[in-house]
Amino acid sequence: MTETIYVVGHKNPDNDAISAAIGFAAFKNAICARDGIDAVYKPVRLGPLPVETAFNLERYGVEEPELIERVGEGDKVALVDHNEVRQSVDGIEDAEIVEIVDHHRIGGMVTAAPIPFTNRPTGSTAGIVTSLFRAEDLPIPQPIAACLLSACLTDTVILKSPTTTPFDHNQVAYLSTLLSVDPVEFGMELFRKRGGESEMDIDKLVGADSKEFAYRDKVVYIAQRETVDLKAVLDREDEIREYMKGLCESKGYEFAILMATDILAEGTQLLVEGNTAAVDAIFDITCQPGGVWMPGVLSRKKQIAAAVLGA
């Protein structure tokens, strides 16, 4: 009887959790076919498909992994993109974990028997899965390569995230060549699908990552929106300013800042409401309609808040 092994990413799956599961299952099935092993690796998921994943799967004609809620005794499971029990599928304690591929910290997993555990401190699990195909000289079918490339690019924010390593660049170059695509364009398309910055609620757009800081005897508000689609954010400047003006009035902030940080261009467009003269003085800039472009500014804590606190 053919044995089924579930390949599962973490709960609240992101693109890497799902796409790496698809890729790893394809890798293991290729190994089984080559070595005459009677087993089927089946990718599954623990939550809804992210927008960009759904888009990418449909584009390349890849079947959506089945949604499962739990596993149980007698089930065999391979974990990708996580290695901690509490991030894993319900019932995992009763199942048999047969393999792990991940890029996170080591999280206390215990198994009864030795299993393959491949962890690398690199940008994405999909990149590691790509390297497994390559180490075994196994061809990567185009749709699988597309899944892997998509996850390499979303998990590394198009190779700009601080977790990105030369290893990631190497895998992305390999997959891009295989697919004859430009990796940055390929990644931007996914982020545009995901971002939704044209449509999202203004309080999410501005407020999702916001903090209050002390400024002299006042309080100020500094929000940051990290984006790969700065234009979509700036197209909503009027709404953003209206929202921040309201915050200054209702909360008594001396000023409110939105850092619209363009991850790819590696800089921040600064939009300010309230006491703009104070901000001008702190940063030696001139606040104006359209905002102020600050090249190289990526860190709220180190590059903006520190200056405000020291003013």
Place this chain on the structure above:
Amino acid sequence: MTETIYVVGHKNPDNDAISAAIGFAAFKNAICARDGIDAVYKPVRLGPLPVETAFNLERYGVEEPELIERVGEGDKVALVDHNEVRQSVDGIEDAEIVEIVDHHRIGGMVTAAPIPFTNRPTGSTAGIVTSLFRAEDLPIPQPIAACLLSACLTDTVILKSPTTTPFDHNQVAYLSTLLSVDPVEFGMELFRKRGGESEMDIDKLVGADSKEFAYRDKVVYIAQRETVDLKAVLDREDEIREYMKGLCESKGYEFAILMATDILAEGTQLLVEGNTAAVDAIFDITCQPGGVWMPGVLSRKKQIAAAVLGA
């Protein structure tokens, strides 16, 4: 300042724990040299050198790893041949674990950050280290190859242990070719150094692995000596028989058996004292001076004790 990273095997080190540490440190130092990384990996050990390890290191001019007792805050440590805190060097909780290479079960390790963790369900850690050199196309210096081959062969009992996989065969073939040695002869020499069956105390030779079993309303004694040097064991037949005769008298055993199991030849020489007629009847053999060779008999539990218990 050059950073030092300790490479450490488990407590009560065997040949794999020490030789894989030497090999992995050499591998990482080769990577550092190639990539211009200013770090030194230093193999260390947590206990005395096994006899065969000392012999092999001296033969190939490899420096003995330094004996350490503990590590502490600020130390960086790579673990080989184990991945459990309680098997590791004292103070490991305060140190920073930077990498793990192992072939045991996953044992609950927790790290703060992502690290490389390479675990494979295969015969030896040294075989995995060998594959790391090969994956990076890095040459293995002869003395390092000798350390790795020695550990591949002792940990797999010259590729006969049930943990042995095609992966181990592959690494052993590679290393043997590199060293121009016959792997079985190379391994036998190590086991002869280790075994010491010519000199060890008779109660250890016979009694190290012994159990009592019920036989009708009597009790019997069945010991097993797994060896790669059957001749050294059988050369002491008179002593062995004297010792077992003494056991039958002092403990009232109906009979005493020593299974002298030749791992390489995959069979057992059976030496019996006491009621030999009963043993003859159970196994349909004729006990005699020199013992009885039973080809294919390796398991005390399944092939000897089960027959006694069922008699």
